[in-house]
Amino acid sequence: MVSWDKRALPGDIIHYPGKQEADYYLYPPGIHGKEAAELLKKGKVPGMLCGDQLFLPPKTFCPDEEMSEGTVVEVEGPFLAALVTVIYEDFYGRSLEEPQVLGLITVPGAVGGYLGVIKADPEMVFPGMRVKPVFKKEEERTGAITDILYWVPEGD
Amino acid sequence: MRANLHVKDRVGIVGAGMTLFRRRFLETPRELAWEAVKQALDSAGLTLRDIDCVVIGTAPDAFDGIHMNGEYLADGAGGFGKPVDRIYIGGGTGVMVPISAWWHAASGHCNTVLAVAEEKMSHAMPHPQYVFAYIWDPILERPLGPNLIWIFAMEMRRYMHKCGAKKEDIALVSVKNKRNALDHPAAQAAANITVDDVLNSELLVWPVNRLDISPVSDGAVALIIAREKVARRITDSPVWIEGVGFTLDNTHWYNRELGYPRYVEYAARMAYRMAGIERPWKEIDVAEPYDPFDYKELHHIEGLQLAPRCQAWKLLKEGYFDRDGELPTSPSGGLLGVGNPIAAAGLMKVAELFWQLRYEAGKRQVKKPVHKGVAQAWGDLMQAGTVIVLGN
Numbered sequence: 435m436v437s438w439d440k441r442a443l444p445g446d447i448i449h450y451p452g453k454q455e456a457d458y459y460l461y462p463p464g465i466h467g468k469e470a471a472e473l474l475k476k477g478k479v480p481g482m483l484c485g486d487q488l489f490l491p492p493k494t495f496c497p498d499e500e501m502s503e504g505t506v507v508e509v510e511g512p513f514l515a516a517l518v519t520v521i522y523e524d525f526y527g528r529s530l531e532e533p534q535v536l537g538l539i540t541v542p543g544a545v546g547g548y549l550g551v552i553k554a555d556p557e558m559v560f561p562g563m564r565v566k567p568v569f570k571k572e573e574e575r576t577g578a579i580t581d582i583l584y585w586v587p588e589g590d
Numbered sequence: 591m592r593a594n595l596h597v598k599d600r601v602g603i604v605g606a607g608m609t610l611f612r613r614r615f616l617e618t619p620r621e622l623a624w625e626a627v628k629q630a631l632d633s634a635g636l637t638l639r640d641i642d643c644v645v646i647g648t649a650p651d652a653f654d655g656i657h658m659n660g661e662y663l664a665d666g667a668g669g670f671g672k673p674v675d676r677i678y679i680g681g682g683t684g685v686m687v688p689i690s691a692w693w694h695a696a697s698g699h700c701n702t703v704l705a706v707a708e709e710k711m712s713h714a715m716p717h718p719q720y721v722f723a724y725i726w727d728p729i730l731e732r733p734l735g736p737n738l739i740w741i742f743a744m745e746m747r748r749y750m751h752k753c754g755a756k757k758e759d760i761a762l763v764s765v766k767n768k769r770n771a772l773d774h775p776a777a778q779a780a781a782n783i784t785v786d787d788v789l790n791s792e793l794l795v796w797p798v799n800r801l802d803i804s805p806v807s808d809g810a811v812a813l814i815i816a817r818e819k820v821a822r823r824i825t826d827s828p829v830w831i832e833g834v835g836f837t838l839d840n841t842h843w844y845n846r847e848l849g850y851p852r853y854v855e856y857a858a859r860m861a862y863r864m865a866g867i868e869r870p871w872k873e874i875d876v877a878e879p880y881d882p883f884d885y886k887e888l889h890h891i892e893g894l895q896l897a898p899r900c901q902a903w904k905l906l907k908e909g910y911f912d913r914d915g916e917l918p919t920s921p922s923g924g925l926l927g928v929g930n931p932i933a934a935a936g937l938m939k940v941a942e943l944f945w946q947l948r949y950e951a952g953k954r955q956v957k958k959p960v961h962k963g964v965a966q967a968w969g970d971l972m973q974a975g976t977v978i979v980l981g982n
Contacts, residue, residue: 452728456714456721459655464618494617495624497665499639501631 605634681969684936771923854893
């Protein structure tokens with residue numbers, strides 16, 4: 435067996451470039467996902483109620499024995515970063531100019547949460563800190579999760 | 591002679607459900623699975639609480655466009671807080687899912703198993719056929735840009751040459767199956783068409799025309815499978831899984847005899863041996879051979895030993911495989927008529943046998959009395975055969 439890992443660039447050996455799978459994908463939001471998308475476009479955070487239990491993010495079905503349907507609702511907060519971490523490198527291993535804070539955003543009593551970027555000093559973030567969403571301008575929103583630009587500490 | 595198998599318990603199917611099969615669904619893959627599972631549970635009068643284990647099947651992740659698609663689907667398929675297994679053998683998946691569910695139950699590990707198959711092909715753009723562009727050898731074949739239809743066209747040509755069948759003889763399969771599908775409430779491509787319609791449809795790769803091929807589909811199917819003692823508590827009429835078989839032929843399509851599906855024959859012989867079936871052409875009452883192309887149904891009928899080699903097309907012309915014929919094949923309407931969401935299509939065939947053997951198929955019910963049925967699927971790199979024999 436021969437490894438060329440540290441000896442050559444791909445162009446130095448006989449090789450066969452390839453790629454995989456379709457050119458791109460279109461993922462429809464699903465039945466209740468459509469309602470959730472409408473809420474995001476309005477600058478609201480969607481959740482799902484199964485009985486009295488709030489789930490984040492919303493899905494059509496509740497994780498219960500009857501596999502019942504949930505109801506999409508607006509979640510008004512209070513939002514908190516249940517988990518936080520700080521990213522120092524990008525996808526390719528390059529150092530970021532500014533470390534980026536990432537968190538799991540939820541509300542007390544809810545099951546689940548949203549992955550979100552938190553605009554905050556990495557030294558100042560902690561699990562359980564209160565945050566609030568910052569949305570794109572209304573005319574730029576598309577009903578995607580990226581309509582939430584980022585989250586900021588409550589009070590900022 | 592039955593196989594010398596030591597299984598803990600006999601295993602039966604006690605419920606079934608399926609979504610509509612359609613070209614493009616708004617529903618997510620998870621929602622499709624959820625809808626089929628709910629139907630299956632309702633049909634058996636069960637809830638998720640009654641399910642011990644879950645088996646999920648989807649074909650390539652690249653259709654839904656989600657890596658680890660089985661795990662993604664799991665909560666829609668009821669697969670949380672329970673043992674969950676994913677089956678992943680391309681087009682053969684749909685029949686391998688209930689086979690896997692069978693051994694989950696027959697081993698005694700699980701009293702009840704939810705068997706779910708889902709496929710959402712419409713995510714892949716510009717067309718799911720592009721997903722197939724990457725199943726080929728990356729050095730020797732891919733640079734030539736082959737797609738599946740190229741190879742199937744050569745295989746169909748080989749069958750025609752070897753067996754003396756003409757295109758119009760083969761087109762009768764499409765006519766039959768699309769007609770049968772008119773009675774299937776979930777069907778996507780049901781139609782009353784003629785042989786001329788098939789022959790005059792768009793020519794894709796000679797000898798394959800548009801209407802020789804099943805459509806691109808989204809959909810999901812679910813079955814409830816249970817050990818005998820549990821099955822008998824759930825229903826008076828379980829449909830028993832009497833035989834299972836599976837085989838891989840040579841990986842390289844160019845090393846196989848394209849005129850005859852050995853991968854089906856070996857899998858079928860394994861399933862028949864377990865079921866104690868010695869003369870399948872006499873003992874099988876209804877069959878659901880895998881029919882993504884019309885010639886493949888003939889191919890697979892012969893592989894299933896339901897007709898002598900090269901004779902299926904002749905019997906077809908005599909009406910032998912019609913719903914009121916001697917040995918009805920694809921009474922559901924098959925993939926050509928009901929649709930072809932890859933993994934779900936195979937499980938749809940098993941669900942059809944379940945309904946046929948319980949006399950619950952409505953207008954699709956075959957005329958003759960039915961005691962045993964066989965369903966089969968085909969996949970992986972075109973070399974996988976999966977076969978299941980059911981009895982009432």
